[in-house]
Amino acid sequence: MSMTDPISEETHPVRLRVNGISYDIDIPPRRLLSDALRHDIGLTGTHVGCEHGVCGACTILVDGKPTRACLMFAIGAQDVEITTVEGLTRQDGTLAPVQQAFKDCHGLQCGFCTPGFLTTIAAGISDNPDPDQEQAREMIAGNLCRCTGYQNIVASVLRAAELQREEDAS
Amino acid sequence: MTTKMMGERVPRVEDDRLVTGNGRYSDDLVPGALEMAVLRSPHAHAQIVSIDVEAVLDLHGVHAVYTYEDLTGALAEPLPLLIPHPTLTHGRTQYTLAKDEVNYVGEAIAVVVADNRYIAEDAVDRIEVEYKLLTPVVGIPAARAARDLVHADVPANKAATMHQSFGDADAAIDAAPHRLSLDFTIERSASMPLEGRGTVARWDEDLNRMSVWTSTQTSTGVRAAVASKLGLDLGQVDVVTPDVGGGFGVKIMHPWPEELLVPMAAKALRHPVKFIEDRREHFISAAHERGQEQHIEVGFDDEGRMQGLSVYFWHDNGAYTPYGLIVPIITSTQLLGPYKPPNYSVTFESLYTNTVIVTPYRGAGRPQGVYAMERTMDAIAAHLGKDRVAVREANFIQPEDFPYAQGDLLFQDGRPLIYDSGDYPELMNKAKALIDWEDFEAYREEARAAGRKVGIGIACYVEGTGVGPYEGGHVHVETTGKVKVSTGLTSQGQGHQTAFAQIVADELGVPFESVEVVTGDTRRSPYSVGTFASRAAVMSGSAIALAARNAREKALRIAAEALEADVDDLEIADGIVRVKGAPQSQIELGTLAVLSNPLRYAFDEASSAATQFAVGDPNKPPVDEDDEPGLEGKDYYSPMRCTFASGIHAVIVETDPETAEIKILRYAVVHDCGTLINPKIVEGQIHGGVAQGVGGALYERMAYDEYGQLQNASFMDFLMPYVTEVPDEIEVDHQETPSPLNPLGLKGAGEAGVIPTSAVFASAIEDAEGFPITAMPISPSELYALRLEHEHDKDVERPAK
Ligand code: FES
Ligand code: FES
Numbered sequence: 001m002s003m004t005d006p007i008s009e010e011t012h013p014v015r016l017r018v019n020g021i022s023y024d025i026d027i028p029p030r031r032l033l034s035d036a037l038r039h040d041i042g043l044t045g046t047h048v049g050c051e052h053g054v055c056g057a058c059t060i061l062v063d064g065k066p067t068r069a070c071l072m073f074a075i076g077a078q079d080v081e082i083t084t085v086e087g088l089t090r091q092d093g094t095l096a097p098v099q100q101a102f103k104d105c106h107g108l109q110c111g112f113c114t115p116g117f118l119t120t121i122a123a124g125i126s127d128n129p130d131p132d133q134e135q136a137r138e139m140i141a142g143n144l145c146r147c148t149g150y151q152n153i154v155a156s157v158l159r160a161a162e163l164q165r166e167e168d169a170s
Numbered sequence: 171m172t173t174k175m176m177g178e179r180v181p182r183v184e185d186d187r188l189v190t191g192n193g194r195y196s197d198d199l200v201p202g203a204l205e206m207a208v209l210r211s212p213h214a215h216a217q218i219v220s221i222d223v224e225a226v227l228d229l230h231g232v233h234a235v236y237t238y239e240d241l242t243g244a245l246a247e248p249l250p251l252l253i254p255h256p257t258l259t260h261g262r263t264q265y266t267l268a269k270d271e272v273n274y275v276g277e278a279i280a281v282v283v284a285d286n287r288y289i290a291e292d293a294v295d296r297i298e299v300e301y302k303l304l305t306p307v308v309g310i311p312a313a314r315a316a317r318d319l320v321h322a323d324v325p326a327n328k329a330a331t332m333h334q335s336f337g338d339a340d341a342a343i344d345a346a347p348h349r350l351s352l353d354f355t356i357e358r359s360a361s362m363p364l365e366g367r368g369t370v371a372r373w374d375e376d377l378n379r380m381s382v383w384t385s386t387q388t389s390t391g392v393r394a395a396v397a398s399k400l401g402l403d404l405g406q407v408d409v410v411t412p413d414v415g416g417g418f419g420v421k422i423m424h425p426w427p428e429e430l431l432v433p434m435a436a437k438a439l440r441h442p443v444k445f446i447e448d449r450r451e452h453f454i455s456a457a458h459e460r461g462q463e464q465h466i467e468v469g470f471d472d473e474g475r476m477q478g479l480s481v482y483f484w485h486d487n488g489a490y491t492p493y494g495l496i497v498p499i500i501t502s503t504q505l506l507g508p509y510k511p512p513n514y515s516v517t518f519e520s521l522y523t524n525t526v527i528v529t530p531y532r533g534a535g536r537p538q539g540v541y542a543m544e545r546t547m548d549a550i551a552a553h554l555g556k557d558r559v560a561v562r563e564a565n566f567i568q569p570e571d572f573p574y575a576q577g578d579l580l581f582q583d584g585r586p587l588i589y590d591s592g593d594y595p596e597l598m599n600k601a602k603a604l605i606d607w608e609d610f611e612a613y614r615e616e617a618r619a620a621g622r623k624v625g626i627g628i629a630c631y632v633e634g635t636g637v638g639p640y641e642g643g644h645v646h647v648e649t650t651g652k653v654k655v656s657t658g659l660t661s662q663g664q665g666h667q668t669a670f671a672q673i674v675a676d677e678l679g680v681p682f683e684s685v686e687v688v689t690g691d692t693r694r695s696p697y698s699v700g701t702f703a704s705r706a707a708v709m710s711g712s713a714i715a716l717a718a719r720n721a722r723e724k725a726l727r728i729a730a731e732a733l734e735a736d737v738d739d740l741e742i743a744d745g746i747v748r749v750k751g752a753p754q755s756q757i758e759l760g761t762l763a764v765l766s767n768p769l770r771y772a773f774d775e776a777s778s779a780a781t782q783f784a785v786g787d788p789n790k791p792p793v794d795e796d797d798e799p800g801l802e803g804k805d806y807y808s809p810m811r812c813t814f815a816s817g818i819h820a821v822i823v824e825t826d827p828e829t830a831e832i833k834i835l836r837y838a839v840v841h842d843c844g845t846l847i848n849p850k851i852v853e854g855q856i857h858g859g860v861a862q863g864v865g866g867a868l869y870e871r872m873a874y875d876e877y878g879q880l881q882n883a884s885f886m887d888f889l890m891p892y893v894t895e896v897p898d899e900i901e902v903d904h905q906e907t908p909s910p911l912n913p914l915g916l917k918g919a920g921e922a923g924v925i926p927t928s929a930v931f932a933s934a935i936e937d938a939e940g941f942p943i944t945a946m947p948i949s950p951s952e953l954y955a956l957r958l959e960h961e962h963d964k965d966v967e968r969p970a971k
Pocket of ligand 1: 047048049050051052053054055056057058059068069070071
């Protein structure tokens with residue numbers, strides 16, 4: 001393409017399954033999944049801190065696995081189940097254990113990194129329901145937070161696992 | 171009695187919306203806004219010969235392209251120099267869009283507004299600029315050498331040279347029994363909030379109003395700038411601060427070019443416009459801090475007591491000086507910490523380089539000052555073979571010395587540097603106890619026997635917090651009994667909504683849950699300054715307390731009338747005013763709010779109680795001459811000067827004998843921020859500050875090459891700490907020395923965690939290694955190189971002996 005060609009923004013119909021709901025959107029192939037979720041679907045809980053896969057703020061669950069939404073094209077995310085931070089909250093509006101744990105432990109300050117931590121930890125404690133301190137640190141070792149110094153996020157992981165175990169037991 | 175909220179670990183009210191994805195940050199607002207992208211200079215120093223936007227104009231999806239040529243009126247003038255100072259003889263600011271010349275990689279040259287950011291970026295790529303390259307000046311040595319100039323009309327690259335002193339430092343140093351001459355350097359880092367800059371604006375043609383949402387630490391500052399630069403009346407511009415994803419200083423800088431261009435475009439295009447910065451842009455076009463070189467002369471006695479201290483330092487202010495000299499002024503004054511040298515002299519040069527501007531980053535010049543002072547303390551101790559703590563104690567200001575004036579130095583607010591209160595010896599006792607200072611030598615021996623190298627460091631600081639000029643508070647009791655509170659300064663995650671609600675709950679006597687706090691909205695609080703210098707709790711906390719007291723006084727006055735009781739016999743608890751000892755005689759605050767506002771029209775049952783045939787003495791005006799309708803209280807807090815918080819950090823590190831890797835074994839903080847509002851929030855602030863300090867001490871730097879290209883402008887390459895880099899536990903102990911300067915005894919806490927970290931790590935690594943650490947941050951490879959150097963020095967020295 002020469003520098004003077006008009007930019008092609010040809011759109012394609014795309015169906016995304018997010019938090020159990022199907023969304024039909026029309027987007028160009030280069031649209032990032034993070035942008036599609038935030039701006040085409042309107043789920044702005046997923047945040048973008050770097051757009052190059054390093055900070056983890058945009059982490060969503062793809063078929064239950066933590067995935068960086070800024071590193072995927074929306075058009076390639078059609079055959080998967082996506083969970084965003086909005087989807088962690090229960091149908092009746094009650095908070096998931098990991099959300100409650102962050103409140104209990106002061107696990108957030110500005111809250112910008114928080115959605116990425118919440119999704120990561122939700123998946124983490126379902127893999128390992130009883131993490132020790134070291135495993136809790138390991139679980140969040142791919143996410144950046146500039147506010148909290150991580151102390152209370154580690155505590156939140158342990159608390160989330162505890163709340164989840166209590167819930168599973170009852 | 172309502173449960174007391176001050177001092178309690180109250181859970182934050184902010185969290186519900188933030189953990190559910192319902193926060194509202196700049197990029198979450200105004201769906202459908204057009205998006206702006208910025209053409210930034212790829213060169214650190216160049217003349218702009220021509221700009222050709224031809225290739226952009228007809229692109230589908232592009233709405234506008236602007237260069238300097240398109241700016242008119244005040245917008246075509248340079249950006250404001252926010253804080254002028256008489257010694258800033260050569261202050262320079264950039265243009266909103268570059269005019270003729272660029273002075274750092276990242277400087278804004280042109281902007282494109284398009285349907286979305288993808289198209290806007292494509293379009294930006296097609297703008298053709300012809301440059302004539304000039305030689306860039308990068309780093310303090312090059313700026314000092316001044317073989318090339320950043321600004322042709324600024325001799326020697328010096329924006330300012332400033333000197334302050336008391337006593338006669340040089341004479342005292344000459345006369346002292348011991349003297350040392352020391353040189354230190356400290357590198358650049360940056361605030362680096364997880365959310366970058368972001369601005370959205372909407373021009374309402376029907377109402378003739380501009381609405382701006384921006385990720386800022388000062389909504390009133392941005393409002394004033396937008397109004398003056400766009401030729402609008404202040405009353406036409408609303409600036410609302412939405413949720414902000416961290417600030418740490420960088421967002422007190424304003425107006426950013428984009429904060430003016432977005433509203434300008436929104437007005438011109440009659441369509442909302444937004445700019446959301448990406449990470450690379452944040453590295454190259456927001457702001458950095460820290461970089462200094464320091465030279466110190468100190469004279470002291472056998473006990474290590476300073477007789478004279480003379481400091482000269484060179485401060486890298488980047489390409490422009492929009493924020494004046496605040497950072498180096500703070501370094502030059504806060505350097506003194508908890509100590510009292512009888513003679514002090516400080517001079518700094520603020521130097522231009524062809525790099526990103528330098529404006530306050532959490533700590534704002536204090537980390538550098540504390541680093542210089544604490545390195546000096548350690549050097550004195552090493553010289554005398556004395557305990558590092560003992561040397562510090564010998565120099566401490568004593569509790570009976572307060573208020574203590576550091577000579578006649580002027581602080582960053584232009585006021586005398588007078589410490590209001592503190593207890594540094596007791597703070598040191600706490601620090602020693604917390605880190606087990608006395609037991610460390612035994613631990614070192616044990617470790618040594620096991621082939622391990624460990625070291626302990628300690629560093630003290632004093633922090634002037636709660637800088638003026640003022641903040642306000644407004645407390646409004648609604649007829650439902652709900653309490654709506656507003657203050658003008660902004661929040662970036664500090665939990666202000668919670669902390670301020672705690673204050674109002676106590677002062678007014680209402681349930682915490684019924685209080686709702688709004689910050690940073692110029693529609694509610696048009697008079698305000700901003701959030702920086704650990705001032706929010708002190709300034710707005712005090713103003714809100716005063717406002718709540720006013721509302722309380724009014725409530726009691728109306729209640730006294732309604733209950734036919736004496737004001738002094740009344741009390742307020744849980745939102746109900748009662749006659750003491752006669753609990754059946756009571757009235758709710760909501761009802762008092764109804765009575766406070768005499769009505770002509772009833773719109774519900776409650777309000778009918780206040781209509782003209784229901785209330786009022788027919789012989790008096792419905793609203794008394796010196797009264798106002800409504801149950802509200804408003805007040806401003808404006809202090810004479812800062813209040814001084816203090817603290818001591820201690821760290822134990824282990825350095826790997828082979829790889830020189832630096833591991834943190836223990837980290838302890840003792841901290842005095844006066845009366846605590848919410849210890850949970852304060853500890854959170856400390857944790858976050860320490861993590862940033864760890865980054866600044868061991869990992870973060872701005873790796874500019876000789877061409878002024880920032881080599882590590884991504885999270886991949888700029889090593890911000892993950893959980894794996896921070897200590898497992900940060901041990902915290904509090905001391906509460908209330909400030910006599912404000913109604914609640916508050917001192918600031920926001921920056922404490924980060925201030926002494928570079929100093930304390932240098933101290934500990936030096937202790938582990940046995941040779942001086944004079945440059946921070948320090949990486950394992952740098953430490954390794956130092957080891958080789960000192961090995962070599964020893965080898966060279968040996969034959970001579
Ligand atoms: S925004 Fe996706 S990892 Fe940072
Ligand atoms: S809470 Fe602000 S970045 Fe994590």
